[in-house]
Amino acid sequence: MHDGSKIVPGLILFLGILFAPFWYxxxxxxxxxxPDIVKPTQEKQCVESTEFMxxxxxxxxxxxxxxxxxxxxxxxxxTDGKSYEKSxxxxxxxxxxxxxxxxxxxxxxxxxxxxxWNCHTAPKESKA
Amino acid sequence: xRTDRRQFLRIAGVAALGxxxxxxxxxxxxxxxxxxxxxxxxxxAGAARRWAMVVDLPKCWANPGCTDxxxxxxxxxxxxxxxxxxxAIKWVWLEPYGRxxxxxxxxxxxxxxxxxxxxxxxxxxxxxxxxxxxPTRATWQRPDGIVMMDFHRCIGCRYCMVACxxxxxxxxxxxxxxxxxxxxVNADFPTRTRGVVEKCTLCAERIDKGGVPACVEACxxxxxxxxxxxxxxxxxxxxxxxxxxLVRKPELGTRPQVYYIV
Numbered sequence: 201m202h203d204g205s206k207i208v209p210g211l212i213l214f215l216g217i218l219f220a221p222f223w224y225x226x227x228x229x230x231x232x233x234x235p236d237i238v239k240p241t242q243e244k245q246c247v248e249s250t251e252f253m254x255x256x257x258x259x260x261x262x263x264x265x266x267x268x269x270x271x272x273x274x275x276x277x278x279t280d281g282k283s284y285e286k287s288x289x290x291x292x293x294x295x296x297x298x299x300x301x302x303x304x305x306x307x308x309x310x311x312x313x314x315x316x317w318n319c320h321t322a323p324k325e326s327k328a
Numbered sequence: 329x330r331t332d333r334r335q336f337l338r339i340a341g342v343a344a345l346g347x348x349x350x351x352x353x354x355x356x357x358x359x360x361x362x363x364x365x366x367x368x369x370x371x372x373a374g375a376a377r378r379w380a381m382v383v384d385l386p387k388c389w390a391n392p393g394c395t396d397x398x399x400x401x402x403x404x405x406x407x408x409x410x411x412x413x414x415x416a417i418k419w420v421w422l423e424p425y426g427r428x429x430x431x432x433x434x435x436x437x438x439x440x441x442x443x444x445x446x447x448x449x450x451x452x453x454x455x456x457x458x459x460x461x462x463p464t465r466a467t468w469q470r471p472d473g474i475v476m477m478d479f480h481r482c483i484g485c486r487y488c489m490v491a492c493x494x495x496x497x498x499x500x501x502x503x504x505x506x507x508x509x510x511x512x513v514n515a516d517f518p519t520r521t522r523g524v525v526e527k528c529t530l531c532a533e534r535i536d537k538g539g540v541p542a543c544v545e546a547c548x549x550x551x552x553x554x555x556x557x558x559x560x561x562x563x564x565x566x567x568x569x570x571x572x573x574l575v576r577k578p579e580l581g582t583r584p585q586v587y588y589i590v
Contacts, residue, residue: 269478272470272536289515319479319518321510 235309238301247278247291258314261288288320297323377472379452379530380557380585381544382567385425387551389444397447398422400546404531406519408507415507417498419528420449420543428588429574441590447552449543450475450496450528451576451584458488458497467525473557473585474530484523493580497527530554557585 201207246253248260264286267273276284285291296302299322307314331339388394401407401420408417426434426442434442456475458467466481467488489497503522513519517533520526531541539545544554555564567573573587 265480269476269480270468272532274536287516315521318521321513321515321519323515 235305237305238298240295240297240302243295246295247276247282247284249279261292261316264288288316289323293323299323376558378557378585379473379535380555380564380568380587381449381452381530381541382553382555382564382573382587382589383447384549384551384553384589385444385446386589387549388447388547390551391549394549395422396546396548397543397552400542401528403512404514404534404542405517405529406504406508406513408504408519410502410507415501417500417504417507417526418496419498419526420447422446423448428576431577431579446588447543448494448496449586450530451494451582451586452528452530454583454585455581457491457493457580457582461487461491463487470532472535474532474535475527476532477525477527477529479518479520479524479526482524484525486525488525493577493582494584497525499523499525 248256253260264276268286274286276286278284293299398420402409405419407419410416422445424442425444425446426432426437428446428448429437452473452475454473456467456469459469459475462468463485464481464483466478466483468476468478470476484499486499489499500520500522504520508519531539531543534541540554541552544552553564553567555562557565557568559565567589568587571589573589575584575587578584
């Protein structure tokens with residue numbers, strides 16, 4: 201190999217820089233760190249099971265949005281038969297009143313930027 | 329049985345003729361119409377209703393300088409206030425009578441009447457021009473006649489603003505939150521965002537819960553009347569039937585549903 205003395209150390213340096221963040225996180229134990237969200241205390245049960253909400257809350261909110269705005273259908277009947285008002289500020293945020301420590305912490309961790317809050321007001325924002 | 333070419337063509341021709349006659353026969357029997365109508369009636373919560381508004385101007389003018397309807401609407405829907413007229417967002421607003429009904433001869437409209445402030449809002453037309461031009465169906469007509477806005481779906485192309493002959497639509501050229509006191513916003517209704525068109529929604533969110541529009545509720549003069557035009561027993565229908573009312577620019581065929589008593 202021509203110039204092997206330059207290429208091989210160069211490759212090692214490149215791979216070292218590439219993998220440095222992974223080794224750093226593995227070394228400090230941050231890879232396993234989960235966002236520390238604050239759950240509501242007054243209510244034990246969300247409109248659906250925790251697993252369902254974790255995986256599908258975004259689809260559920262979009263579905264609510266379409267049904268409320270476009271069809272005027274404002275009542276959600278959950279799997280367990282209970283009825284809820286389809287409303288982000290009226291239902292979700294009544295229990296999850298701590299947007300910064302519930303919604304935002306997880307969204308920041310997952311690096312998703314939902315545009316709900318461009319228009320909808322969280323209770324904190326309107327008071328502070 | 330053997331089918332030769334000539335016979336095959338004959339059968340195919342008769343079959344095609346029969347298919348072609350089918351819609352005509354159905355129309356003659358009226359079956360298409362009968363089948364469609366219950367479906368239309370069953371649509372949505374506000375089926376077979378037709379919301380409309382009457383503005384009783386003498387009652388309104390009995391309390392000069394009153395802007396209660398505008399204040400209530402702005403508070404309910406987080407409508408921002410900007411000093412700059414170019415940024416202004418209007419849901420309910422006032423114009424001099426002479427500019428609301430410009431087709432009336434100014435020589436016949438007494439000077440006092442021509443300058444009187446006349447409340448305006450979206451006319452919730454029976455044949456809305458804005459709905460026809462919206463490329464994303466962000467604005468559409470509900471079965472109960474309300475011309476609704478889906479702010480989520482609006483791309484800000486402003487075709488609807490060009491189409492609306494009444495100037496009932498406003499565009500958010502700047503972030504509307506700049507014109508709002510964020511301590512006092514109504515958290516039950518969203519603000520809007522930059523690049524979205526907005527207008528009066530006849531308080532669809534209140535009507536769906538059995539309420540009346542905020543402006544109607546706020547008017548102490550009871551100059552604003554809201555009701556179902558399709559209900560022969562509603563107060564609104566009786567007024568529209570018995571009193572002489574005006575609508576704005578009827579010659580355009582948009583069939584506005586805000587009726588003015590002068």
